[in-house]
Amino acid sequence: MVVGASAGGVDALLTLFRDLPASWRLPVAVVLHLPENHASRLPEVFAHRLPFPVREAEDKAPVDAGTLYFAPPGYHLSIERERHFSLSCEPPVRFSRPAIDLLMASAADAYGSSLAGLLLTGANDDGAQGLLRIHRAGGLTIVQDPADAQVATMPLAALQLFTPDHVLALPAIRDLLLKLDSAHAH
Numbered sequence: 001m002v003v004g005a006s007a008g009g010v011d012a013l014l015t016l017f018r019d020l021p022a023s024w025r026l027p028v029a030v031v032l033h034l035p036e037n038h039a040s041r042l043p044e045v046f047a048h049r050l051p052f053p054v055r056e057a058e059d060k061a062p063v064d065a066g067t068l069y070f071a072p073p074g075y076h077l078s079i080e081r082e083r084h085f086s087l088s089c090e091p092p093v094r095f096s097r098p099a100i101d102l103l104m105a106s107a108a109d110a111y112g113s114s115l116a117g118l119l120l121t122g123a124n125d126d127g128a129q130g131l132l133r134i135h136r137a138g139g140l141t142i143v144q145d146p147a148d149a150q151v152a153t154m155p156l157a158a159l160q161l162f163t164p165d166h167v168l169a170l171p172a173i174r175d176l177l178l179k180l181d182s183a184h185a186h
Contacts, residue, residue, distance in 0.1 A: 001026050001027070001028045001029070001115070001116040001117070001118065001177075001180070002029050002030075002079075002103050002107045002116075002130075003028060003029070003030045003031070003117075003119075004030075004031050004032075004100030004103065004104065004117075004118070004119050004120065004122070004126065004127035004130065004131075004154070005030070005031075005032050005119075005120035005122055005154070006032070006033040006096075006100075006121070006124060006126065006151070007121060007122055007150060007151040008120075008121035008122070008150025009032045009033070009120055009121055009122065010032065010042070010045075011150065012120045012144065012149075012170060013030065013046070013120070014046075014049065015171075016170060016173060016174050016177065017046065017049070017068065019049075020050060020051070020052070020181075021181075022051035022052060024050075024181055025065050025066045026065065026066070026116075026177075026181050027063045027066070027067055027069070028067070028068045028069065029057060029063070029069045029071070029077065029079065029085075029103060029107065030042075030069065030070050030071065031071045031098045031099065033098075033122070033124075033126070034073045038073060039073070040056065040070060040072060040073050042070045043055050043056050043070055046068060046070075050068060052067065053066065053068070054067070054068045054069075054070075055068075055069060055070075056070050056071075057069040057070065057071055057072065057077050057085045057087070058085060059085060059086060059087040060084050061084060061085050062083060062085075063079060063083045063085065069085070071098035072087065072098075073098075074097060074098075075087040075088065075089060075097065075098055076088045076089070076090055076098050076102045077098050077102070078103060078106035078107075079103070079106045079111075080106070080110060082110075083110055086106075094124055094125060094126040095124065095126075096124070099126055100119070100127035101126055101127060101129045101130035102130070103130065104117050104127065104129075104130025104131055104133060104134055105129070105130045105133045107134070108130070109137070111139065112137045112138060112139065113138030113139055114139070115134055115137065115139035115140070116134075116141075116142065116180060117130070117131050117135075117139055117140070117142065118143075118173065119131050119141075119143050119144065119154060119158050120144045120149065120154070121144055121149035121150045121152070121154060121155070122149075122155075123154070124154065125153065125154065125157035126154065127154055127158065128154070128158040128161050131143070131161075131164065132158070132161050132162050135162055135165075140165050140166075140180075141158075141162075141164035141165050141166070142164060142165065142166045142167075142168065142173060142176065143155045143158045143159060143164045143166070143167050143168075144168070144169070144170065144173065145167050145168055145169045146159070147169075148168075148169035148170060155167075
């Protein structure tokens with residue numbers, strides 16, 4: 001699963017991932033727009049709240065099941081077809097590095113119809129094109145209901161491009177994540 005968020009994203013992610021079961025099996029890669037010149041404390045913040053591994057994605061590291069990964073600040077994060085992470089310092093996309101679109105597009109190429117993509121609250125349109133790529137690859141697409149988002153720009157941008165599989169408020173997204181994980185575990 002790949003997740004993108006910007007403004008309001010930390011609170012949204014905490015709501016979604018808080019108290020997930022220790023038996024969680026899905027790998028989750030997250031791009032959250034952060035200032036490039038600051039070290040990210042996201043892995044530390046989320047590791048204290050989750051009963052499974054949380055780490056910053058590393059170049060050439062495999063995508064492991066049951067792990068939450070965050071893109072490091074200042075690097076684009078991609079997933080290669082061999083299901084390893086790739087970090088790059090290419091120019092920003094939609095004013096962002098890491099860019100949600102790049103993670104989602106690369107994950108769509110690597111995982112195809114077995115991928116789920118989630119676009120949350122945010123103040124720009126990064127992620128809309130990437131989520132469309134997931135949709136076109138046959139993956140599951142989920143957009144936070146703009147009325148539920150702290151900043152609706154990002155979810156609205158996706159909704160202007162296509163009709164995702166689900167448009168849900170955070171509690172319903174959380175319920176769906178739990179169903180997806182239990183289905184994946186069997």
